[in-house]
Amino acid sequence: MDDDNRLAEELRLTVGQLVRIVRTADTMPATESAVLGCLDRDGPATTADVAQQRGVSHQAVAKAVKGLVTQGLVRTEPHPADGRKLLLHLTPAGSERLTEERRRRAETLGGAISDSLSAEERATLAAALPLLARLTARLRNR
Numbered sequence: 099m100d101d102d103n104r105l106a107e108e109l110r111l112t113v114g115q116l117v118r119i120v121r122t123a124d125t126m127p128a129t130e131s132a133v134l135g136c137l138d139r140d141g142p143a144t145t146a147d148v149a150q151q152r153g154v155s156h157q158a159v160a161k162a163v164k165g166l167v168t169q170g171l172v173r174t175e176p177h178p179a180d181g182r183k184l185l186l187h188l189t190p191a192g193s194e195r196l197t198e199e200r201r202r203r204a205e206t207l208g209g210a211i212s213d214s215l216s217a218e219e220r221a222t223l224a225a226a227l228p229l230l231a232r233l234t235a236r237l238r239n240r
Contacts, residue, residue: 116207119206120203120206120207121203122206123202123203123205123206124199124202124203125198125199125202126195126199127162127165129154129158129159129161129162130162130165130166130171131196131199132148132152132154132162133148133152133159133162133163133166133172133186134166134171134172134188134192134193134195134196134199135196136148136151136152137172137186137187137188137192138188138193138196142185142186142187143185143186144177144183144184144185144186145159145160145163145184145186146183148163148186163186166192169191170189170191170192171188171189171191171192171195172186172187172188172189172192173186173187173189174186174187175187211223
């Protein structure tokens with residue numbers, strides 16, 4: 099394995115563990131949170147669109163959507179171009195719940211940053227964020 103692939107594997111493992119640990123602060127199932135996040139970032143979408151975007155099954159998203167609609171966090175309406183489909187919309191309550199979940203995650207991670215990293219290390223971490231964003235964009239556009 100060459101150096102870039104070793105670095106890639108270490109980054110993948112570390113970021114994956116970080117994401118899983120931070121998500122322990124969540125108060126809702128990961129799929130439901132992911133659906134809310136997709137609708138917040140990208141606007142109204144169909145269940146199929148969200149499933150494709152998340153790389154999960156249509157059935158998993160449909161189950162999450164059913165729960166979100168019941169909780170009043172998502173509303174549906176007939177798709178304007180295809181009445182057989184439903185368009186999912188984030189409700190104000192859904193937006194508030196997502197904001198709370200994100201705040202909880204940020205507090206969890208922010209606390210660890212404050213407790214574990216020196217000012218110099220925090221600056222190094224901040225400097226690495228644009229690199230991680232660029233890698234994410236490159237992978238998204240493959």
